[in-house]
Amino acid sequence: MQILASQIKGYLSNSSMIRKMFEAGLELKAKYGEDAVCDFSLGNPDLPAPAAVGQALADIAANADKPFAFGYMPNSGYGYAREALAEHLSREQGITIAPSGLIITCGAAGGLNALFRAILEAGDEVVCPAPYFVEYGFYVSNYGGSLKPVPARPLTFELDLEAMDAAIGKNTRAVLVNSPNNPTGAVYTEEELRGLAAILERKSREFGRPIFLISDEPYRFLTYDGVEVPSILPLYPYAIAVSSxxxxxxxxxxxxxxxxxxxNMPELDELIAALTLTNRILGFVNAPAIGQALMARAIGSQVNVTVYAERRKAMTRVLDDAGFNFTMPKGAFYFFPEAPGGDDKALARALQEERILAVPGSGFGCPGYFRLAFCVGEEVIRRSADGFRKVYEKLSK
Amino acid sequence: MQILASQIKGYLSNSSMIRKMFEAGLELKAKYGEDAVCDFSLGNPDLPAPAAVGQALADIAANADKPFAFGYMPNSGYGYAREALAEHLSREQGITIAPSGLIITCGAAGGLNALFRAILEAGDEVVCPAPYFVEYGFYVSNYGGSLKPVPARPLTFELDLEAMDAAIGKNTRAVLVNSPNNPTGAVYTEEELRGLAAILERKSREFGRPIFLISDEPYRFLTYDGVEVPSILPLYPYAIAVSSxxxxxxxxxxxxxxxxxxxNMPELDELIAALTLTNRILGFVNAPAIGQALMARAIGSQVNVTVYAERRKAMTRVLDDAGFNFTMPKGAFYFFPEAPGGDDKALARALQEERILAVPGSGFGCPGYFRLAFCVGEEVIRRSADGFRKVYEKLSK
Structure with a gap:
């Protein structure tokens, strides 16, 4: 019997490539043991939370017997948590953010859903550079919109502004960028972002409604070699940053x-009211109480990023030694090298035979490449060297 | 400039009656002081969490420095948390639930949204008895469906099965009940639920697709005078319980x-797979890690319900003394009396003049009544007696 909405039934039969890798990985681990598999397929950070998180949690535990300790709060978040976040963001983004000018959400994924529910009409399009985080397509289609990917420049993954300009039409409601980028590690320069903002100013005038510029930036804290992540908020009045x-x-x-x-958005208050409503009616109601309390107390601390810098070096050596072609990631914890021979799925299968898990670029709307998440121990990276070498030799012939 | 989806813009201009009361309440409290206002408008439980919650949290805090302590887990929830929940629900619902036969969600509100995203096509209807929790309408319309309220029997708020039968048509995808009920305190008997299930069996055959019976039951633990809440899961194969x-x-x-x-649902695995997907793509990703861990450790304990029983008695005395007409709530922490004179909004305004906050029944699709939430201290209930008396005298003339 047909019990599901047809769109959801379709999604299930085309289930995400990342998930398939995840399942293949579980099988390999069950067969050969956890330590015999080099798993670069999942972006689940393995570094422990900073000490401030544990201290904050102990403090919350000591007050768990108070009434309303974990009760409802305003749908936009605890007042004190919004204040702490506004202060932090004002510094980070280089523009003054009021506590009433932001909303705390159930992760960046929850934030993007609340945002798309608020602004998308059925038939609206969201333009984004490809490769892109595959969930974006779902977030947009949840509300009747469609994602319109525009290929970034080959190998460097810089924005192709001419192509984006051409892709933005009267149904374009927003452009969504992700910097530092998952899966490429690209960080857009201020020049690229100013160029994009200029296009959006012009197109918004042309089509008579503002086109939003949305930046999803959970990896902002994690860049290498002194690279800075420019803020879009001062550059364009209809800019919106989302993060976690x-x-x-x-x-x-x-x-x-x-x-x-x-x-600088003229309708700021209206948008915040709408986000507060959509955050509520989508069933988030509010971001988790304990998570908010942890965030407010631990904000400003962070995991030990030098660990990621060392892993990036180790991964670079492995890929260079094997012969892969890639651009150094400027941020985040991913490499996105070319698949030798050009067939990213064949590459992922060949890597699996060497007990190495990676995600084909097709899973990010960008065939011919593959993603390696290096949020794994350095010893895993070093152990993978032989496998990468064999696979490169096999497929580059 | 039009920056919002038109539906959301419409919602904002008709913002919820409960919120309006909330704001009026804040004004009254600011003017006269917190203690001078009797606030029966919000269902935010004031009882502290059971001791097991604080103990569990201290335990989690002590392990906060472990890798992945708060990392991603399967989208359906931690395996151990699903196991603890399945064991608990098997006892509570009187039917064996497998850990793989449920999904942990971001509250009941998140669960209902994941469910409606999975099963609703645009144009589908969800039938529910009125009065009803006002958020249901939003949860259904988020995915292009519409809520079709059917009045319950006056004053007792029992299900009007004939009226529900007549309301269920070929577009009906689900019937949604809430027992113990917010706002009425009604608890549906096994006989009522069997009658409803029989209607749904017949209508499902007639229209050639299963009609789901959804029970939202976060107040299941809270009944009075030995009333039991029957489980719908053994009664109907397309039954789904949602709770928090x-x-x-x-x-x-x-x-x-x-x-x-x-x-007993033939497509159980498919539905769980769909819920796991929709929970992910709506941006919940998974229910909050710490909340899941607390639930798994504290499941089976509960707040001190005798406090609510005492408050219910106190509220009964206040309403009886003043002269209000009402049915005793069998569960939850709400009274839903008739508004003397019949105008529930006029009643709410008159109560406000006595510094008493209540929500008009219109806010629950049921004009002519009003809701009192008694999750407030007994002294607040006693203090309200004079005000209720004056208002009743004034409006019943």
Whole structure:
């Protein structure tokens, strides 16, 4: 019997490539043992939360017997948590954010859903550079919209502004960028972002409604070689930053994030009211109480990022030695090398034979490449060297 | 400039009556002081969480420095948390639930949204008895469906099975009941539920697709005078229970709940797979990690319910003394008396003049009544007696 909505039934039969890798990985681990598999397939940060998180949690535990300790609060978040976040973001984004000018959400994923529910009409399009985080397509289609990927420049994954300009039409409601990027590690420069903002200013005038520029930036804290991540909020009045504490505080499972529009947006109050409503009616109601309390107390601390820098070096050596072609990631914890021979699925299968798990670029709308998540121990990276070498030799012939 | 989806813009201009009361209440409290206002408008449990919650939290805090302590887990929840929940529900619902036969969600609200995203096509209807929790309408319309309220029997709020039968048509995808009921305190008997199931069996055959029976039951633990809440799961193969730990563990802000379909549903695995997907793509990703861990450790304990029983008695005395007409609530922490004179909004205004906050029945699709939430101290209830008397005298003339 047909019990599911047809769209959901379709999704299930095309289930995500990342999940398939995950399941294949579980099988390999069950067969050969956890330590015999080099798993680069999942972006689940393995670094422990900073000490401030544990201290904050002990403090919350000591007050767990108070009435309303974990009760409802305003749908936009605890007042004190919004204040702490606004102060932090004002510094980080280089523009003054009021506590009433942001909303705390159930992770960045919850924030993007609350945002798309608020702004998308059925038939609206969201343009984004490809490769892209595969969940974006679902977040947009949940509300009758469609994602329109525009290929970034080959190998460097810089924005192709001409192609984006051409792709933005009267149904375009927003452009969504992710910097530092998952899966490429690219960080867009201020010049690229100013160029994009200029296009959006022009197109918004042309089509008579503002086109939002949304930046999903949970990896902002994690860049290498002194690279800075420019803020979009001062650059464009219809800019909106979305982020989470999943990576910098290692709180991915607790689900704490936020949406912060540019304070220069003329309709700022209306958008915040709408986000407060959609956050409620989508069933989030509010971001998790304990996660909010942890965030407010631990904000400013972060996991030990030098660990990621060392792993990036180790991964670079492995890929260079094997012969892979890639651009150094400027941020986040991913490499996105070319698949030798060009067939990313064949590459992933060949790696699996060497007990190495990676995700084909097709899973990110970008065939011909593959993603390696290096949020794994350095010894795993070193252990993978032989396997990568064999696979490269086999497929590059 | 039009920046919002038109539906959301419409919602904002008709913002919820409960919220309006909330704001009026804040004004009254600011003017006269917190203690001078008797606030019966909000269902935010004031009882502290049971001791097991604080102990569990201290335990989690002591392990906060472990890798993955708060990392991603399967989208359906921690394996051990699903096991603890399945064991608990097997006892509570009187039918064996497998850990793989349920999903942990971001509260009951998140569970209902994941469920409606999975099963509703645009144009589908969800039938529910009125009065009803006002958020249901939003949860259904998020996915292009519409809520079709059917008045319950006056004053007793028993199900009007004939009226429900007549309301169920070819577009009906589900019937949604809430027992113990918010706002009436009604608890449906096994006979009523069997009657409803029989109607759904017949209508499902007639229209060639199963009509789901969904029971939202976060107040199941809270009944009075020995009333039992029958489980729908053994009664009907397309039954689905949805609930949360917001009330029994006083964890409303942390957002932990679940969806559990009848183990007799032929497509159980497919529905669980769909819920796991929709829970992910709606941006919940998974129920909050810490909330899940608390639930698994504290399940079976609950807030001190004798406090609610005493308050119910106190509220009964106040309403009886004043002269109000009402049915005793069998469960939950609400009274839903008739508004003397019949105008529930006029009644709410008159109560406000006495510094008493209540929500007009219109806010629950049931004009002519009003809701009193008695999750407030007994002294507040006693203090309200004069005000209720004056208002009754004034409006019943």
């Amino acid at each position: 504490f999943s990576k910098n505080l290692s709180l991915a499972g607790e689900r704490v994030g936020y949406v912060v529009p540019s304070p | 730990f917001s009330k029994n563990l006083s964890l409303a802000g942390e957002r932990v709940g679940y969806v559990v379909p009848s183990p």
